[in-house]
Amino acid sequence: MAAIHIVHDRAAAAPRPTQISLSGVRKYFGTSGFVALDGITVEIPQGEFFVIVGPSGCGKTTLLRILAGLDHQSEGRVDVRQVDPSRPTNSMIFQGDSLFPWMTVFDNAAYGLRMRKVAESEVIDTVRVWLERIGLWRFRDRYPHQLSGGMKQRVSIVRAFVNDPEILLMDEPFSALDEQNKLLLHEELLRIWEATRKTVVFITHSVDEAVTLGDRIMVMTANPGRAKALIDVPFERPRNVLELRHKPAYGELVYDIWEQLREEVNRARQLEGSAS
Numbered sequence: 001m002a003a004i005h006i007v008h009d010r011a012a013a014a015p016r017p018t019q020i021s022l023s024g025v026r027k028y029f030g031t032s033g034f035v036a037l038d039g040i041t042v043e044i045p046q047g048e049f050f051v052i053v054g055p056s057g058c059g060k061t062t063l064l065r066i067l068a069g070l071d072h073q074s075e076g077r078v079d080v081r082q083v084d085p086s087r088p089t090n091s092m093i094f095q096g097d098s099l100f101p102w103m104t105v106f107d108n109a110a111y112g113l114r115m116r117k118v119a120e121s122e123v124i125d126t127v128r129v130w131l132e133r134i135g136l137w138r139f140r141d142r143y144p145h146q147l148s149g150g151m152k153q154r155v156s157i158v159r160a161f162v163n164d165p166e167i168l169l170m171d172e173p174f175s176a177l178d179e180q181n182k183l184l185l186h187e188e189l190l191r192i193w194e195a196t197r198k199t200v201v202f203i204t205h206s207v208d209e210a211v212t213l214g215d216r217i218m219v220m221t222a223n224p225g226r227a228k229a230l231i232d233v234p235f236e237r238p239r240n241v242l243e244l245r246h247k248p249a250y251g252e253l254v255y256d257i258w259e260q261l262r263e264e265v266n267r268a269r270q271l272e273g274s275a276s
């Protein structure tokens with residue numbers, strides 16, 4: 001069975017080397033031959049914020065699970081270049097609430113470091129820095145049921161960054177939030193990402209979110225999932241979310257991407273209707 005090939009980077013000094021390479025990746029399930037992904041080929045440089053947008057059922061989450069090592073492609077090749085073998089290759093932030101309900105904010109944030117057997121003094125120092133950075137240090141002893149939805153997702157983001165992975169995989173992390181909290185978390189995520197420049201693969205249904213956050217956007221087709229378009233986001237960093245959305249070029253890019261996507265969304269609806 002195909003799997004991810006970890007390539008240890010012996011040329012990390014090269015400018016923006018490819019960190020993730022997908023070549024002809026296909027995924028099908030069972031004897032039915034249902035094809036979720038069909039021939040995905042793309043290269044993602046180290047430090048890029050790469051966004052995937054597509055209709056429901058196009059295989060976005062399946063692709064992310066393959067990158068996380070939670071699933072395997074049926075055909076094709078996945079290469080992930082690891083720069084520092086002492087660090088985790090990736091951390092994943094899931095849609096909705098993924099915190100451990102029996103753990104405090106501090107213990108949730110510290111989970112990855114403790115699993116790696118990092119010295120407790122370093123755990124305390126590192127978690128404190130990150131919780132202070134995101135404004136949650138005073139909530140360190142609270143449990144998830146005592147937090148708002150936005151605060152829970154901030155803890156999830158902190159937990160991923162605290163663990164210091166080379167790659168962050170984010171599966172619609174803000175989809176359950178109201179627009180106000182979503183806007184604040186976009187600003188928070190951009191601020192943290194600017195400071196770390198980790199490689200990010202981010203899934204969303206929202207074209208606005210894709211343009212606000214991404215360096216490049218891959219538009220996927222309705223099932224079976226293929227790469228329909230790769231679009232560069234031309235806006236400079238750092239980005240102010242509200243200022244960005246006032247620019248005419250922002251609206252034009254959102255419109256252009258939606259034009260690429262609309263046909264696929266309609267086709268996905270037709271497929272759902274024919275299957276019911």
